Amino acid sequence: MTTIASALTSVKRRIAAAAEAAHRSPDDIQLLAVSKTWPAAAVAEAARTGQRAFGESYLQEALDKIEALRALALEWHFIGPIQRNKTRPIAENFAWAHSVDRLNIAQRLNDARPPALPPLNVCLQVNVSGEATKSGVDPETLPALARAVAALPRLTLRGLMTIPRPAAGAAQRAPFQQLRQLRESLMRQGFSLDTLSMGMSSDLDAAVAEGATIVRVGTAIFGARQREDNQRIDNGSTP
Ligand SMILES: *Cc1c(COP(=O)(O)O)cnc(C)c1O
Numbered sequence: 001m002t003t004i005a006s007a008l009t010s011v012k013r014r015i016a017a018a019a020e021a022a023h024r025s026p027d028d029i030q031l032l033a034v035s036k037t038w039p040a041a042a043v044a045e046a047a048r049t050g051q052r053a054f055g056e057s058y059l060q061e062a063l064d065k066i067e068a069l070r071a072l073a074l075e076w077h078f079i080g081p082i083q084r085n086k087t088r089p090i091a092e093n094f095a096w097a098h099s100v101d102r103l104n105i106a107q108r109l110n111d112a113r114p115p116a117l118p119p120l121n122v123c124l125q126v127n128v129s130g131e132a133t134k135s136g137v138d139p140e141t142l143p144a145l146a147r148a149v150a151a152l153p154r155l156t157l158r159g160l161m162t163i164p165r166p167a168a169g170a171a172q173r174a175p176f177q178q179l180r181q182l183r184e185s186l187m188r189q190g191f192s193l194d195t196l197s198m199g200m201s202s203d204l205d206a207a208v209a210e211g212a213t214i215v216r217v218g219t220a221i222f223g224a225r226q227r228e229d230n231q232r233i234d235n236g237s238t239p
Helices: 003-021 040-048 059-068 084-093 103-112 142-150 169-188 204-209
Strands: 030-034 053-056 075-078 096-100 120-125 155-161 195-197 214-217
Touching (some): 003 040, 003 204, 040 059, 059 075, 059 084, 084 103, 103 120, 103 142, 169 204, 204 214
Parallel strands (some): 053 075
């Protein structure tokens, strides 16, 4: 087995163990392999093990990989900050966008989604307490944004996403619990949301315990990124 293949196996074991501990079915948790900064060859290697869903944060790099790997028919998820002038290529090339936090971005994605494709699956990124970045909608504004996004015909509002500030031990669970409760609250208001996109290499176990349905895992699959992840810097935050 290659390094990536065996890492994928251990990540799946971790997900299964966390699911079992939470009395959940591992089948209800999708593994999104976060391949940002890694070359197409690494994605292809993961794909050979059967991994289909890949997450990317940097648009140009992602578009190059999508083009290079088109024959594999993979499912691409955009998980990075979405700039206004990048909405069209995202709408044209991705199956999911996890990081929608403003109506104007959602409208632009909706307007640019090609009619030949199914609606773009969307998660609203929420700034729960302890969020590492300044991006994400505030919990108080979330219901109004959800209502407006759900009305856009070329988007399917699937659920909520968050990126908590790194924490250790039991403290990891609080932001995930908050996201779960926000989803429950929206569902009581009539939204049908099947997705909680939460949990990364260092905290996926806590996220699964709190109900994650998609975990976004990079480092634990591909190794430590050579290039620094700029996401927090891009968002202009001071953690
Ligand atoms: C990079 C990234 C991940 C993966 O993080 P790891 O710690 O490498 O698992 C998950 N989600 C988002 C939004 C990211 O930018």
